[in-house]
Amino acid sequence: MLDLMRSDIAAGSAESSTETVARALATLTPADLVQLKRLAQLRARLLPGLEWDELLNEALLRALDGSRRWPEGVPLLAFIAGIMRSLVDGRVHERRRLAERALIGHAISLAAPPDAQLHARQCLAAIARFFTKDPDVLALIAALAHKHLGGSDDAAPRLSQKRREAARKRLARAILRGQLDGFLP
């Protein structure tokens, strides 16, 4: 994996952001490209009906048209992943707003549309089923998700360092090989 930074690519300060991103994209290795696809697939799973290639295409457009600047010190894949995250968040908020508007007058307050909640539950259940024979991976996912929910930083405290790293490798392999995505609803 190249882990490209902006400073690795930009020929000089005069070079446009578009050109810098374009040149960096052209140098991505096959491993980077597959990783980019997996990141898009994961992020697209947050929104039922959203396709990964549609999301990635939109993110590339934003990166290349200059509307999102590639900051110094941020790897290219992290930059693109950040754009995808922002795009999905925007669409989630938009759907929620539309659902709330549709319910005006019905005296019901919704935090999120019911289909989105059902989809989230189904995805969480699918992950639990996929790793049902690997409790270490499930513990790791739960601990990492807890951390992203604002919990403690101690990932999977019940696991030893060695088991945690082994679980992390198995999890990464399942995602990178596309096995997990094929299992999700």
Add this chain to the structure above:
Amino acid sequence: MTGIRDASDPIARWRATIDALEAVVRAAPDEPEIDMAEAKEVRRLITMRLAAVRPNNLPAAWVRRPGILPQIVPDTGARPETTETIDLTDRRGRAGSDLGSSAIPGRRI
């Protein structure tokens, strides 16, 4: 990450799970078995996007410059015999307008 999200909300938990899985993928070493078809698929998507951003990436010599009209040089070499004729005249007996000014009215090719 901004603030503590509601852990009981399935959407918040699913989003946090995706964030976690994304972090694992980004920190992972290269997978030794790369599916080249998938890599090509993403490469093609990037290439199409790059082509849209750079609509004119031909060498300067290949690009028609403004004010210079294209010259069509007649082919003087031997041509194969045509077996069919196409009538390009319209109802008024003139050649189709898309043939340009060099078209001969009523010409058959």
